[in-house]
Amino acid sequence: MHEYSIVSALVDQVAVAARAHPTxxxxxxxVAIGELAGVELELLATAFETFRDHTVCAQADLVIEPxxxxxxCPRCQVELARGAVLRxxxxxxxxxxxxGDEIILQRVELDLGDDDQGGT
Amino acid sequence: MCTDCGCGDPDVVPLEVxxxxxxxxxxxxxxxxxxxxxxxxxxxxxxxxPGAGKTAILEATARHQRGLRLAALAGDLAxxxxxxxxxxxxxxxxxxxxxxxxxxxxxxxxxxxxxLPIAGLDVLFIENVGNLVCPAVYxxxxxxxxxxxxxxxxxxxxxxxxxxxLKADLVLLTKTDLLPHLDFDLAAVEDALARAMPEPRMIAxxxxxxxxxxxxxxxxxERRARLTSAAAPSDGRLHHGHGHVHGPGHDHGxxxxxxxxxxxxxxx
Numbered sequence: 001m002h003e004y005s006i007v008s009a010l011v012d013q014v015a016v017a018a019r020a021h022p023t024x025x026x027x028x029x030x031v032a033i034g035e036l037a038g039v040e041l042e043l044l045a046t047a048f049e050t051f052r053d054h055t056v057c058a059q060a061d062l063v064i065e066p067x068x069x070x071x072x073c074p075r076c077q078v079e080l081a082r083g084a085v086l087r088x089x090x091x092x093x094x095x096x097x098x099x100g101d102e103i104i105l106q107r108v109e110l111d112l113g114d115d116d117q118g119g120t
Numbered sequence: 121m122c123t124d125c126g127c128g129d130p131d132v133v134p135l136e137v138x139x140x141x142x143x144x145x146x147x148x149x150x151x152x153x154x155x156x157x158x159x160x161x162x163x164x165x166x167x168x169x170p171g172a173g174k175t176a177i178l179e180a181t182a183r184h185q186r187g188l189r190l191a192a193l194a195g196d197l198a199x200x201x202x203x204x205x206x207x208x209x210x211x212x213x214x215x216x217x218x219x220x221x222x223x224x225x226x227x228x229x230x231x232x233x234x235x236l237p238i239a240g241l242d243v244l245f246i247e248n249v250g251n252l253v254c255p256a257v258y259x260x261x262x263x264x265x266x267x268x269x270x271x272x273x274x275x276x277x278x279x280x281x282x283x284x285x286l287k288a289d290l291v292l293l294t295k296t297d298l299l300p301h302l303d304f305d306l307a308a309v310e311d312a313l314a315r316a317m318p319e320p321r322m323i324a325x326x327x328x329x330x331x332x333x334x335x336x337x338x339x340x341x342e343r344r345a346r347l348t349s350a351a352a353p354s355d356g357r358l359h360h361g362h363g364h365v366h367g368p369g370h371d372h373g374x375x376x377x378x379x380x381x382x383x384x385x386x387x388x
Contacts (some may be wrong), residue, residue, distance in 0.1 A: 002254035004222050010141050019136050022316040027132060031141065038257045038283035071318075085311075094318035101286070103257070105137045113131030 003043040007051045010105060015056040017108045024110035026060040034100040035069045069100030124315060128280035145258055148226035149386035152261025155233060156331060161241040165260050169277075170250030172295035175202045177336070178245055180208040184333045186339070192245040202247060209244075211235065223254035224382045226261060243340055247377040252281040264289040264343055271295050275308035278316035285316035290323065290339060297326040340373040 010031065010094030018026055029048075033039050041064055048062040071080040074096045080086065086095040128368075140146060156163040163273055168174050178192060192213040194202035203215035214236045216228050229246060238244055246262060248255040256265075267288040271294060278285040285291065291313060293306075313320040323331035323339060 002257055005225070006141055007146055009149075009195055012144070013137065013141060015137065020135060021133060024133065031314075034262050036283050036286055063173060066318075085314045086316070087314070090210050093137070099285070101283070103141045105139055105141050105171065105213065107137060108135045110133045110135060112133055113129075 001043065001047075002038075003040060003047040004051065006039060006044065006103065007047040010048070011051060011057050013105050014060070014108050017055045017105075018056050018110060021110050021112055024112045026056050027056060027111045028063055028109040029108040030063045030065065030108075031066045032067050032102055032104045032106055034067045034102040036097065036100040041066060049055045049108060053115050065106070067099050067102060070098045071095040071100075072098050095114060142258070146228050146236060148230060149261040151260035152226055152230050153263075154261075155230075156238070156244065156261060156263065157347075159238045159241065160348060161238050162243045162264070162340065162347050163246060163260070164340070164343075165244060165255070165261040165262035165265045166250045166268065167246060167255045167265065167288075168249050168250065168269070169252050169273060169296075172250065172268040172270045172273065174235045174247050174250070174268045175205050175326055177292060177294060178206055178247065180325070180330060180333050181245075181328035181337065181340075182206075182209045182211050184330060186336060188242045188337070189240060190243050190245065191236055191238065192247055193224075193229060193236065194247040195228070195249045197221075197249060206247075214292045218249055221225075222249055223258055224248050224260060225258045242344060252277065252284045254274070254295050256284040256287045265348055266290045266292060268292045268294050271298055271302055271304045275305055275312055278309070278312040282316045285313060288317060289343075290321045291317075292336065293322055293326075295323040295326060296324045296331060297328045302375070307349065 011031070011062065014026060014029055018024060020115065033041060044064065045062055048057070052058050052060060071086055072095060073080070073091050073093060075091040075093055076088060078088060078090070080088070080095050088091070088095060152163075166174050167176070175194070182190060189201055190211045192206045192211050193216055194204070194206060195216045195218055196202055197218055197220070198218065200215035202215040206213035214232050216224060216232050218224065218228065224246065246260055265282055265287050267290070267343060269291055293309065310320070310322065313322060323332055323335045324338055
Protein backbone atom coordinates (compact mmCIF):
# COMPACT_ATOMS: atom_id res chain seq x y z
CA MET A 1 0.00 0.00 0.00
CA HIS A 2 2.74 2.44 -0.90
CA GLU A 3 0.09 4.24 -2.97
CA TYR A 4 -0.64 6.33 0.14
CA SER A 5 2.98 7.41 0.29
CA ILE A 6 2.87 8.30 -3.40
CA VAL A 7 -0.28 10.39 -2.90
CA SER A 8 1.37 12.17 0.02
CA ALA A 9 4.32 13.13 -2.23
CA LEU A 10 1.89 14.07 -5.02
CA VAL A 11 -0.13 16.42 -2.81
CA ASP A 12 3.09 18.12 -1.68
CA GLN A 13 4.12 18.67 -5.31
CA VAL A 14 0.70 20.00 -6.28
CA ALA A 15 0.90 22.48 -3.39
CA VAL A 16 4.25 23.73 -4.66
CA ALA A 17 2.94 24.10 -8.22
CA ALA A 18 -0.23 25.85 -7.04
CA ARG A 19 1.76 28.56 -5.26
CA ALA A 20 1.97 30.29 -8.65
CA HIS A 21 -1.68 31.30 -8.18
CA PRO A 22 -2.40 31.59 -4.45
CA THR A 23 -6.07 32.45 -4.94
CA UNK A 24 -6.77 29.58 -7.33
CA UNK A 25 -8.47 26.29 -6.57
CA UNK A 26 -6.95 23.03 -7.77
CA UNK A 27 -9.55 21.38 -9.98
CA UNK A 28 -7.69 18.57 -11.67
CA UNK A 29 -4.42 16.75 -11.16
CA UNK A 30 -3.06 14.77 -14.13
CA VAL A 31 -0.62 11.94 -13.51
CA ALA A 32 0.96 9.32 -15.77
CA ILE A 33 1.62 5.88 -14.31
CA GLY A 34 3.55 3.17 -16.13
CA GLU A 35 2.38 -0.39 -16.26
CA LEU A 36 5.68 -1.49 -14.66
CA ALA A 37 5.84 1.32 -12.09
CA GLY A 38 4.58 -0.95 -9.33
CA VAL A 39 1.55 1.26 -8.70
CA GLU A 40 -1.98 -0.14 -8.54
CA LEU A 41 -4.18 2.45 -10.25
CA GLU A 42 -7.35 1.76 -8.29
CA LEU A 43 -5.48 1.93 -5.01
CA LEU A 44 -3.90 5.20 -6.13
CA ALA A 45 -7.34 6.67 -6.88
CA THR A 46 -8.70 5.47 -3.53
CA ALA A 47 -5.68 6.84 -1.69
CA PHE A 48 -6.14 10.22 -3.40
CA GLU A 49 -9.79 10.41 -2.39
CA THR A 50 -8.86 9.56 1.19
CA PHE A 51 -5.90 11.89 1.41
CA ARG A 52 -7.11 15.00 -0.41
CA ASP A 53 -9.30 16.30 2.44
CA HIS A 54 -7.79 19.31 4.17
CA THR A 55 -5.13 19.67 1.48
CA VAL A 56 -4.73 21.86 -1.58
CA CYS A 57 -6.35 18.98 -3.51
CA ALA A 58 -9.57 18.94 -1.43
CA GLN A 59 -11.68 19.86 -4.46
CA ALA A 60 -9.54 18.22 -7.11
CA ASP A 61 -10.15 15.22 -9.34
CA LEU A 62 -7.30 12.86 -10.10
CA VAL A 63 -6.88 12.00 -13.78
CA ILE A 64 -4.65 8.96 -14.30
CA GLU A 65 -3.08 8.24 -17.69
CA PRO A 66 -1.92 4.61 -17.75
CA UNK A 67 1.22 4.06 -19.85
CA UNK A 68 1.74 0.58 -21.26
CA UNK A 69 5.19 -0.97 -21.08
CA UNK A 70 7.26 -0.67 -24.26
CA UNK A 71 10.54 -2.55 -24.66
CA UNK A 72 12.79 -1.85 -27.65
CA CYS A 73 16.14 -3.05 -28.90
CA PRO A 74 18.61 -0.21 -28.22
CA ARG A 75 20.41 -1.06 -31.48
CA CYS A 76 17.75 -1.70 -34.16
CA GLN A 77 14.85 -0.06 -32.26
CA VAL A 78 12.48 -2.95 -32.96
CA GLU A 79 9.68 -3.17 -30.38
CA LEU A 80 9.43 -6.46 -28.52
CA ALA A 81 6.16 -8.37 -28.32
CA ARG A 82 4.40 -8.37 -24.97
CA GLY A 83 5.64 -11.14 -22.72
CA ALA A 84 8.63 -11.89 -24.93
CA VAL A 85 12.13 -12.65 -23.71
CA LEU A 86 13.73 -9.22 -23.14
CA ARG A 87 16.47 -9.64 -25.71
CA UNK A 88 16.51 -8.62 -29.36
CA UNK A 89 16.45 -11.82 -31.41
CA UNK A 90 18.31 -10.19 -34.30
CA UNK A 91 20.93 -8.12 -32.46
CA UNK A 92 21.28 -10.37 -29.38
CA UNK A 93 21.45 -7.41 -26.98
CA UNK A 94 19.33 -6.75 -23.87
CA UNK A 95 16.16 -4.76 -24.57
CA UNK A 96 15.61 -1.34 -23.04
CA UNK A 97 12.43 -0.16 -21.35
CA UNK A 98 11.36 2.94 -23.29
CA UNK A 99 8.16 3.69 -21.39
CA GLY A 100 6.27 1.92 -18.65
CA ASP A 101 8.00 2.61 -15.32
CA GLU A 102 7.08 6.29 -14.92
CA ILE A 103 5.31 7.84 -11.91
CA ILE A 104 4.86 11.41 -13.11
CA LEU A 105 2.88 14.50 -12.16
CA GLN A 106 2.07 15.92 -15.56
CA ARG A 107 -0.11 18.93 -14.94
CA VAL A 108 -2.22 20.78 -12.40
CA GLU A 109 -5.37 22.68 -13.44
CA LEU A 110 -6.29 25.66 -11.30
CA ASP A 111 -9.59 27.50 -11.33
CA LEU A 112 -8.89 31.20 -10.79
CA GLY A 113 -12.55 32.21 -10.82
CA ASP A 114 -13.34 30.96 -7.35
CA ASP A 115 -12.08 33.81 -5.18
CA ASP A 116 -13.45 32.54 -1.89
CA GLN A 117 -10.97 29.66 -1.92
CA GLY A 118 -7.76 30.55 -0.18
CA GLY A 119 -5.41 28.39 -2.24
CA THR A 120 -2.33 27.32 -0.32
CA MET B 121 -8.91 29.11 -20.67
CA CYS B 122 -8.97 25.41 -20.20
CA THR B 123 -7.87 23.87 -23.48
CA ASP B 124 -7.22 20.51 -22.06
CA CYS B 125 -10.36 18.72 -20.98
CA GLY B 126 -12.76 20.49 -23.32
CA CYS B 127 -14.79 22.20 -20.58
CA GLY B 128 -13.90 25.58 -22.09
CA ASP B 129 -13.82 27.22 -18.66
CA PRO B 130 -12.06 30.58 -19.11
CA ASP B 131 -10.91 30.63 -15.50
CA VAL B 132 -9.02 27.34 -15.58
CA VAL B 133 -5.24 27.60 -15.91
CA PRO B 134 -3.14 24.52 -16.64
CA LEU B 135 0.29 24.37 -14.97
CA GLU B 136 2.72 21.98 -16.64
CA VAL B 137 4.90 20.08 -14.17
CA UNK B 138 6.08 16.84 -15.86
CA UNK B 139 8.10 15.76 -12.83
CA UNK B 140 8.63 12.53 -10.97
CA UNK B 141 6.23 12.31 -8.04
CA UNK B 142 8.89 10.65 -5.90
CA UNK B 143 11.55 13.26 -6.74
CA UNK B 144 11.92 14.12 -3.05
CA UNK B 145 12.82 10.50 -2.29
CA UNK B 146 15.14 10.45 -5.31
CA UNK B 147 17.05 13.45 -3.94
CA UNK B 148 17.41 11.83 -0.53
CA UNK B 149 18.54 8.59 -2.20
CA UNK B 150 21.17 10.50 -4.13
CA UNK B 151 22.36 11.96 -0.85
CA UNK B 152 22.62 8.47 0.65
CA UNK B 153 24.52 7.36 -2.46
CA UNK B 154 27.04 10.11 -1.84
CA UNK B 155 27.49 8.92 1.74
CA UNK B 156 28.06 5.35 0.52
CA UNK B 157 30.52 6.51 -2.12
CA UNK B 158 32.41 8.66 0.39
CA UNK B 159 32.69 5.67 2.73
CA UNK B 160 33.67 3.37 -0.14
CA UNK B 161 30.95 0.92 0.85
CA UNK B 162 28.87 -1.21 -1.51
CA UNK B 163 25.22 -0.72 -0.54
CA UNK B 164 22.99 -3.63 -1.48
CA UNK B 165 19.20 -3.42 -1.26
CA UNK B 166 18.03 -6.96 -0.49
CA UNK B 167 14.37 -7.52 -1.28
CA UNK B 168 11.98 -10.47 -1.44
CA UNK B 169 8.83 -11.96 0.02
CA PRO B 170 8.41 -12.54 3.74
CA GLY B 171 10.13 -15.85 4.39
CA ALA B 172 12.16 -15.85 1.17
CA GLY B 173 15.32 -16.30 3.25
CA LYS B 174 16.78 -12.80 3.19
CA THR B 175 18.11 -12.90 6.75
CA ALA B 176 19.35 -16.49 6.38
CA ILE B 177 21.38 -15.51 3.31
CA LEU B 178 23.04 -12.72 5.25
CA GLU B 179 23.81 -15.11 8.11
CA ALA B 180 25.37 -17.51 5.59
CA THR B 181 27.30 -14.62 4.03
CA ALA B 182 28.82 -13.82 7.42
CA ARG B 183 29.75 -17.49 7.94
CA HIS B 184 31.56 -17.65 4.60
CA GLN B 185 32.66 -14.05 4.41
CA ARG B 186 36.40 -14.38 3.72
CA GLY B 187 37.23 -11.16 5.56
CA LEU B 188 34.55 -8.93 4.10
CA ARG B 189 33.52 -6.25 6.58
CA LEU B 190 29.73 -6.31 6.63
CA ALA B 191 26.92 -4.40 8.31
CA ALA B 192 23.18 -4.36 7.81
CA LEU B 193 20.06 -2.29 8.19
CA ALA B 194 17.01 -4.50 8.62
CA GLY B 195 13.57 -3.14 7.82
CA ASP B 196 10.68 -4.77 9.58
CA LEU B 197 7.12 -3.76 10.30
CA ALA B 198 7.01 -4.50 13.97
CA UNK B 199 10.04 -6.24 15.48
CA UNK B 200 13.81 -6.08 15.68
CA UNK B 201 14.16 -9.83 15.29
CA UNK B 202 16.07 -9.73 12.00
CA UNK B 203 18.57 -7.20 13.31
CA UNK B 204 19.06 -9.34 16.44
CA UNK B 205 19.65 -12.44 14.27
CA UNK B 206 22.20 -10.56 12.17
CA UNK B 207 24.03 -9.27 15.24
CA UNK B 208 24.16 -12.82 16.58
CA UNK B 209 25.68 -13.87 13.26
CA UNK B 210 28.42 -11.25 13.67
CA UNK B 211 26.99 -8.59 11.36
CA UNK B 212 26.61 -5.21 13.08
CA UNK B 213 22.98 -4.34 12.41
CA UNK B 214 20.33 -1.76 13.14
CA UNK B 215 16.60 -2.30 12.84
CA UNK B 216 14.39 0.11 10.93
CA UNK B 217 10.93 -0.45 12.34
CA UNK B 218 8.52 0.91 9.75
CA UNK B 219 5.25 0.61 11.68
CA UNK B 220 2.66 0.11 8.98
CA UNK B 221 4.89 1.09 6.04
CA UNK B 222 5.36 -1.71 3.53
CA UNK B 223 8.76 -0.56 2.27
CA UNK B 224 11.86 1.38 3.22
CA UNK B 225 12.41 4.82 1.76
CA UNK B 226 15.55 6.91 1.45
CA UNK B 227 14.71 9.02 4.51
CA UNK B 228 14.39 6.00 6.79
CA UNK B 229 17.72 4.65 5.56
CA UNK B 230 19.45 7.99 6.05
CA UNK B 231 18.09 8.28 9.55
CA UNK B 232 19.33 4.77 10.38
CA UNK B 233 22.80 5.63 9.07
CA UNK B 234 23.16 7.98 12.04
CA UNK B 235 23.17 4.92 14.29
CA LEU B 236 25.37 2.66 12.16
CA PRO B 237 28.89 3.74 11.27
CA ILE B 238 29.65 2.75 7.67
CA ALA B 239 33.23 4.04 7.33
CA GLY B 240 35.57 1.11 6.76
CA LEU B 241 32.85 -1.31 5.68
CA ASP B 242 33.01 -3.34 2.50
CA VAL B 243 29.30 -4.08 2.13
CA LEU B 244 26.22 -2.56 3.74
CA PHE B 245 23.14 -4.72 3.30
CA ILE B 246 19.80 -2.99 3.45
CA GLU B 247 17.38 -5.82 4.16
CA ASN B 248 14.07 -4.43 2.98
CA VAL B 249 10.60 -5.17 4.30
CA GLY B 250 9.33 -8.55 3.09
CA ASN B 251 7.19 -7.63 0.08
CA LEU B 252 7.50 -8.29 -3.66
CA VAL B 253 5.85 -5.02 -4.74
CA CYS B 254 6.36 -1.80 -2.79
CA PRO B 255 10.12 -1.84 -2.01
CA ALA B 256 10.94 -1.87 -5.73
CA VAL B 257 9.45 1.61 -6.15
CA TYR B 258 11.82 3.46 -3.79
CA UNK B 259 15.44 4.28 -4.52
CA UNK B 260 17.46 4.09 -1.30
CA UNK B 261 20.80 5.10 -2.81
CA UNK B 262 21.94 1.50 -3.19
CA UNK B 263 24.49 0.39 -5.79
CA UNK B 264 22.64 -2.85 -6.48
CA UNK B 265 19.28 -4.51 -5.99
CA UNK B 266 19.22 -8.19 -5.05
CA UNK B 267 15.98 -10.17 -4.92
CA UNK B 268 15.73 -13.35 -2.88
CA UNK B 269 13.29 -15.82 -4.43
CA UNK B 270 12.84 -19.11 -2.62
CA UNK B 271 12.14 -22.36 -4.43
CA UNK B 272 8.95 -22.78 -2.39
CA UNK B 273 7.43 -19.63 -3.93
CA UNK B 274 7.03 -21.06 -7.43
CA UNK B 275 8.63 -20.39 -10.80
CA UNK B 276 6.11 -17.79 -11.98
CA UNK B 277 6.87 -15.02 -9.46
CA UNK B 278 8.98 -12.96 -11.93
CA UNK B 279 5.97 -12.83 -14.27
CA UNK B 280 3.54 -11.99 -11.45
CA UNK B 281 5.73 -9.28 -9.89
CA UNK B 282 7.56 -7.85 -12.93
CA UNK B 283 8.47 -4.50 -11.35
CA UNK B 284 10.48 -6.16 -8.59
CA UNK B 285 12.45 -8.31 -11.05
CA LEU B 286 12.83 -5.49 -13.56
CA LYS B 287 14.71 -3.56 -10.87
CA ALA B 288 16.87 -6.53 -9.82
CA ASP B 289 20.57 -6.73 -10.66
CA LEU B 290 20.70 -10.25 -9.25
CA VAL B 291 18.21 -12.90 -8.18
CA LEU B 292 19.26 -15.26 -5.41
CA LEU B 293 17.30 -18.49 -5.75
CA THR B 294 17.21 -19.58 -2.13
CA LYS B 295 16.50 -22.78 -0.16
CA THR B 296 17.81 -24.96 -2.97
CA ASP B 297 18.42 -27.75 -0.45
CA LEU B 298 14.63 -28.26 -0.62
CA LEU B 299 14.64 -28.99 -4.37
CA PRO B 300 14.57 -32.80 -3.95
CA HIS B 301 11.24 -32.41 -2.13
CA LEU B 302 9.57 -30.08 -4.66
CA ASP B 303 8.36 -30.08 -8.25
CA PHE B 304 10.34 -26.95 -8.96
CA ASP B 305 11.43 -26.41 -12.58
CA LEU B 306 14.72 -24.49 -12.77
CA ALA B 307 14.36 -23.96 -16.53
CA ALA B 308 10.90 -22.44 -15.97
CA VAL B 309 12.18 -19.86 -13.49
CA GLU B 310 15.06 -19.00 -15.82
CA ASP B 311 12.58 -18.49 -18.65
CA ALA B 312 10.36 -16.29 -16.45
CA LEU B 313 13.37 -14.19 -15.43
CA ALA B 314 14.35 -13.70 -19.09
CA ARG B 315 10.90 -12.19 -19.67
CA ALA B 316 11.15 -9.85 -16.65
CA MET B 317 14.84 -8.85 -16.58
CA PRO B 318 16.68 -7.55 -19.66
CA GLU B 319 19.94 -8.89 -18.24
CA PRO B 320 18.87 -11.87 -16.14
CA ARG B 321 21.34 -13.04 -13.53
CA MET B 322 20.53 -15.77 -11.01
CA ILE B 323 22.62 -17.57 -8.43
CA ALA B 324 21.15 -20.66 -6.74
CA UNK B 325 22.05 -20.83 -3.06
CA UNK B 326 21.29 -22.72 0.09
CA UNK B 327 21.96 -20.91 3.35
CA UNK B 328 21.63 -24.25 5.12
CA UNK B 329 24.25 -26.23 3.14
CA UNK B 330 26.32 -23.29 1.92
CA UNK B 331 25.87 -24.35 -1.72
CA UNK B 332 26.22 -21.37 -4.06
CA UNK B 333 27.40 -18.99 -1.33
CA UNK B 334 30.86 -18.79 -2.92
CA UNK B 335 29.30 -17.62 -6.19
CA UNK B 336 27.28 -15.03 -4.26
CA UNK B 337 30.43 -13.80 -2.48
CA UNK B 338 32.21 -13.59 -5.84
CA UNK B 339 29.34 -11.50 -7.22
CA UNK B 340 29.61 -9.14 -4.22
CA UNK B 341 33.39 -8.87 -4.65
CA GLU B 342 32.97 -8.08 -8.34
CA ARG B 343 30.38 -5.36 -7.63
CA ARG B 344 32.61 -3.94 -4.93
CA ALA B 345 35.61 -3.86 -7.23
CA ARG B 346 33.50 -2.06 -9.82
CA LEU B 347 32.61 0.51 -7.14
CA THR B 348 36.17 1.28 -6.10
CA SER B 349 37.45 1.48 -9.66
CA ALA B 350 34.62 3.78 -10.71
CA ALA B 351 35.25 6.88 -8.64
CA ALA B 352 37.72 7.56 -5.89
CA PRO B 353 37.49 11.22 -4.93
CA SER B 354 40.91 12.79 -4.76
CA ASP B 355 40.54 14.02 -1.18
CA GLY B 356 38.78 10.90 0.04
CA ARG B 357 35.51 12.69 0.57
CA LEU B 358 32.57 13.68 -1.54
CA HIS B 359 31.23 17.13 -0.98
CA HIS B 360 27.64 16.28 -1.51
CA GLY B 361 25.01 18.58 -2.87
CA HIS B 362 22.90 20.72 -0.61
CA GLY B 363 19.19 20.58 -0.48
CA HIS B 364 20.03 17.50 1.53
CA VAL B 365 18.16 16.00 4.32
CA HIS B 366 19.73 15.62 7.73
CA GLY B 367 19.67 17.76 10.82
CA PRO B 368 22.36 20.28 11.70
CA GLY B 369 23.81 18.24 14.55
CA HIS B 370 24.57 15.16 12.51
CA ASP B 371 27.92 13.55 12.09
CA HIS B 372 28.71 10.65 9.87
CA GLY B 373 32.24 11.34 9.03
CA UNK B 374 31.98 13.92 6.29
CA UNK B 375 32.64 17.60 6.03
CA UNK B 376 30.33 20.27 4.73
CA UNK B 377 31.62 23.09 2.62
CA UNK B 378 29.05 25.46 4.10
CA UNK B 379 26.72 25.52 7.09
CA UNK B 380 23.32 23.90 7.01
CA UNK B 381 20.33 25.99 6.00
CA UNK B 382 17.82 26.79 8.75
CA UNK B 383 15.11 24.72 7.03
CA UNK B 384 17.56 21.95 6.52
CA UNK B 385 16.20 19.42 8.99
CA UNK B 386 13.50 17.58 7.15
CA UNK B 387 13.32 14.52 9.37
CA UNK B 388 9.76 13.95 10.41
